[in-house]
Amino acid sequence: MNQNLPNSYRSGPDERGHFGIFGGRFVAETLMPLILDLEKAYVEAKADPSFQAEMNVYLKDYVGRPSPLYFAERLTEHLGGAKIYLKREELNHTGSHKVNNVLGQIMVARRMGKKRIIAETGAGQHGVATATLCARFGLECVVYMGAVDVERQQPNVIRMEMLGAKVIPVQSGARTLKDAMNDALRDWVTNVHNTFYCIGTVAGPHPYPMMVRDFQSIIGHETRQQMQQAEGRLPDSLVACIGGGSNAMGLFHPFLDDPSVEIFGVEAAGHGLTQLHAASLAGGRPGVLHGNRTYLLMDDDGQIEEAHSISAGLDYPGIGPEHAWLHETGRVTYLSATDEEALAAFQLLSRLEGIIPALESAHAIAKLSELAPQRPKDHLMVVNLSGRGDKDVPQVGDILKGRKK
Amino acid sequence: MTTRIDARFAELKKQGRSAFVTFVMAGDPDARTSLDIIKALPKAGADVIEIGMPFTDPMADGPSIQAAGLRALKGGMTLRKTLEMVRGFRKEDNATPLVLMGYYNPIYIYGVDKFLADAKAAGVDGLIIVDLPPEEDTELCIPAMKAGLNFIRLATPTTDDKRLPAVLANTSGFVYYVAVTGITGSAAADSKVVGEAVARIKRHTDLPICVGFGIRTPEAARAIAENANGSVVGTALVDALKGSLDAEGRATAKTVAAVADLASALAQGVRGARQAAE
Numbered sequence: 225m226n227q228n229l230p231n232s233y234r235s236g237p238d239e240r241g242h243f244g245i246f247g248g249r250f251v252a253e254t255l256m257p258l259i260l261d262l263e264k265a266y267v268e269a270k271a272d273p274s275f276q277a278e279m280n281v282y283l284k285d286y287v288g289r290p291s292p293l294y295f296a297e298r299l300t301e302h303l304g305g306a307k308i309y310l311k312r313e314e315l316n317h318t319g320s321h322k323v324n325n326v327l328g329q330i331m332v333a334r335r336m337g338k339k340r341i342i343a344e345t346g347a348g349q350h351g352v353a354t355a356t357l358c359a360r361f362g363l364e365c366v367v368y369m370g371a372v373d374v375e376r377q378q379p380n381v382i383r384m385e386m387l388g389a390k391v392i393p394v395q396s397g398a399r400t401l402k403d404a405m406n407d408a409l410r411d412w413v414t415n416v417h418n419t420f421y422c423i424g425t426v427a428g429p430h431p432y433p434m435m436v437r438d439f440q441s442i443i444g445h446e447t448r449q450q451m452q453q454a455e456g457r458l459p460d461s462l463v464a465c466i467g468g469g470s471n472a473m474g475l476f477h478p479f480l481d482d483p484s485v486e487i488f489g490v491e492a493a494g495h496g497l498t499q500l501h502a503a504s505l506a507g508g509r510p511g512v513l514h515g516n517r518t519y520l521l522m523d524d525d526g527q528i529e530e531a532h533s534i535s536a537g538l539d540y541p542g543i544g545p546e547h548a549w550l551h552e553t554g555r556v557t558y559l560s561a562t563d564e565e566a567l568a569a570f571q572l573l574s575r576l577e578g579i580i581p582a583l584e585s586a587h588a589i590a591k592l593s594e595l596a597p598q599r600p601k602d603h604l605m606v607v608n609l610s611g612r613g614d615k616d617v618p619q620v621g622d623i624l625k626g627r628k629k
Numbered sequence: 630m631t632t633r634i635d636a637r638f639a640e641l642k643k644q645g646r647s648a649f650v651t652f653v654m655a656g657d658p659d660a661r662t663s664l665d666i667i668k669a670l671p672k673a674g675a676d677v678i679e680i681g682m683p684f685t686d687p688m689a690d691g692p693s694i695q696a697a698g699l700r701a702l703k704g705g706m707t708l709r710k711t712l713e714m715v716r717g718f719r720k721e722d723n724a725t726p727l728v729l730m731g732y733y734n735p736i737y738i739y740g741v742d743k744f745l746a747d748a749k750a751a752g753v754d755g756l757i758i759v760d761l762p763p764e765e766d767t768e769l770c771i772p773a774m775k776a777g778l779n780f781i782r783l784a785t786p787t788t789d790d791k792r793l794p795a796v797l798a799n800t801s802g803f804v805y806y807v808a809v810t811g812i813t814g815s816a817a818a819d820s821k822v823v824g825e826a827v828a829r830i831k832r833h834t835d836l837p838i839c840v841g842f843g844i845r846t847p848e849a850a851r852a853i854a855e856n857a858n859g860s861v862v863g864t865a866l867v868d869a870l871k872g873s874l875d876a877e878g879r880a881t882a883k884t885v886a887a888v889a890d891l892a893s894a895l896a897q898g899v900r901g902a903r904q905a906a907e
Contacts, residue, residue, distance in 0.1 A: 240764065250733060250760045252689045254785040254810055257792055396695060402686065409688045414811040416787055512734045512760065513686060525707040526738030528685045 233480035241430020246545035249429040263431040293450035298576045303596040306603040320611030321471040322353040328439035338420035340364040344408040346401035347537030348380025350424030355389035365389040370400035398530040425468025426544035429515030440474025461486040464608040465587040467538035471610035492533035493560035500532035503560040518545040534563035535583035561590035582611030633726040634802040647854035649899040652863030654681035654697035656706025662880040669889040674896025682731030691814030719752035730757040745776035755779035803837040814864035818843035824856035847898025854902035
């Protein structure tokens with residue numbers, strides 16, 4: 225662990241986009257001028273009160289914020305420990321937390337005069353959010369999605385097309401999220417003059433990890449206020465699933481400097497950490513990919529390895545650089561949940577609370593059976609229910625049907 | 630410090646001609662064939678050889694070079710074996726400059742200092758690392774200069790006059806001008822637009838300027854060579870190689886010749902260019 229602990233966990237990144245050794249701007253020269261322009265445009269927007277005011281209108285009336293903080297009474301009783309609250313990001317328009325970030329980036333793109341938006345997507349949640357806001361603002365939208373994910377997340381593909389987006393199935397590599405990001409970057413390099421790349425998570429070259437975190441931090445800010453209203457104090461712990469880590473960073477960031485708050489991120493352990501998985505902190509090491517230095521799954525030659533998760537949204541061999549730093553400083557504890565654990569949690573939440581979670585969010589729910597029972601009944605635990613499971617119903621249905629036979 | 634790259638461009642200037650720069654992927658489709666190909670390139674007229682270091686996620690490359698990298702990786706190629714290949718080449722040729730081109734992660738994992746020492750000892754002259762812009766110079770560029778290797782920077786159509794000095798500051802050997810905004814193997818470069826861009830960069834540097842991306846034919850190579858100090862051809866050579874493979878993607882008796890023959894034709898194109906204006 226790093227012995228030089230910072231005075232604040234919330235002051236990063238530095239002016240070069242670094243969180244400790246992580247982050248940075250590892251991109252081709254063609255993109256570099258644009259990334260500098262984007263940073264300038266974002267910093268200006270952030271300082272402009274009219275930008276936030278306009279965002280607030282859309283967050284309230286279009287996205288439907290604030291999202292509720294819901295006391296999950298039956299889940300709490302079932303686990304017999306900590307008092308569990310769910311932050312209901314799945315109730316947002318488009319069905320996940322992704323829309324918070326997309327709205328922000330689309331507003332920045334409009335300020336920059338960009339007319340064409342590209343995005344990568346894994347589960348399709350970020351793609352759907354991007355397609356939605358492009359429809360709302362009359363922008364051209366192209367979404368890159370791994371061909372494997374196109375298969376397993378059909379409902380979202382149909383939604384994106386219905387919203388007027390062009391979905392391009394990516395055939396390279398493992399044909400999942402990593403490869404979708406490669407092809408989105410290739411598109412961006414080619415169409416750099418008119419195109420804005422709307423990255424869906426807290427990864428990529430600076431300023432993306434910072435910008436996406438800022439747009440997602442509304443999750444944590446609302447949670448603070450709502451918990452204050454409900455219980456008159458801060459929560460004692462936070463739990464969120466992590467692929468790239470944007471829903472987790474959004475919930476965690478406003479609490480990083482509150483030492484009484486324990487924070488847990490849950491990576492996807494796939495078939496198990498000794499087999500195929502997507503847990504880059506547990507099974508990877510620092511390297512450079514997709515514009516930033518972070519923990520990555522790779523072999524001894526530095527070749528990136530293919531991740532595996534039942535959840536398309538977590539099926540990525542890296543993680544946002546700020547999470548890599550929070551892991552090394554020890555501020556956040558990172559756990560992992562297997563495909564099987566996530567499937568069980570998916571069913572548990574559906575039956576106990578009448579809420580079908582996204583398979584991604586089910587990874588966070590899965591760890592509650594370890595975290596909640598060992599904590600007292602007055603321990604306040606917040607779980608980010610980052611997305612809803614409608615998109616996963618066909619896939620999970622098939623898996624369960626296959627087992628009955 | 631004078632590298633083989635500096636010496637080669639000085640010699641070409643004396644001869645009054647532009648350089649023909651070739652790109653092939655190390656280990657495509659296997660290490661032995663790949664070594665035979667790079668050995669054949671100087672005889673075919675290559676003045677400088679760029680050797681791709683295979684990487685699983687080449688973000689700036691089009692489908693041809695992506696596939697070449699994957700063929701090489703499938704055949705067991707690694708960065709260590711790429712350096713072995715360079716040593717094999719140097720046993721026979723101590724004059725032709727060799728430039729390794731690729732992405733940062735395999736070097737970072739190999740270890741920067743160890744990589745630079747091993748590369749220099751093997752006979753590498755320069756590096757082109759696509760995902761290391763000047764903003765990240767402390768990672769590899771500065772250490773490479775100290776180790777006696779040229780760090781060759783890419784300048785692109787989006788690199789404006791304001792940014793050019795930063796891009797050129799720690800560049801040595803030559804400047805690689807990317808003729809199109811895009812990935813390798815994409816749209817054909819317009820030689821007139823490229824000529825203007827090269828003239829613009831020349832106002833900022835005395836280094837030779839080579840142009841690549843979108844040059845596929847002897848005619849195109851000649852047109853570019855009239856305005857630049859070198860033309861780089863990669864995808865067309867990689868495609869010629871691929872066309873010679875058997876159904877399982879293995880090398881055949883025709884593979885080395887397929888690449889060398891196209892290289893000869895391209896070299897003739899470059900040599901047919903009028904003397905580059907200085």
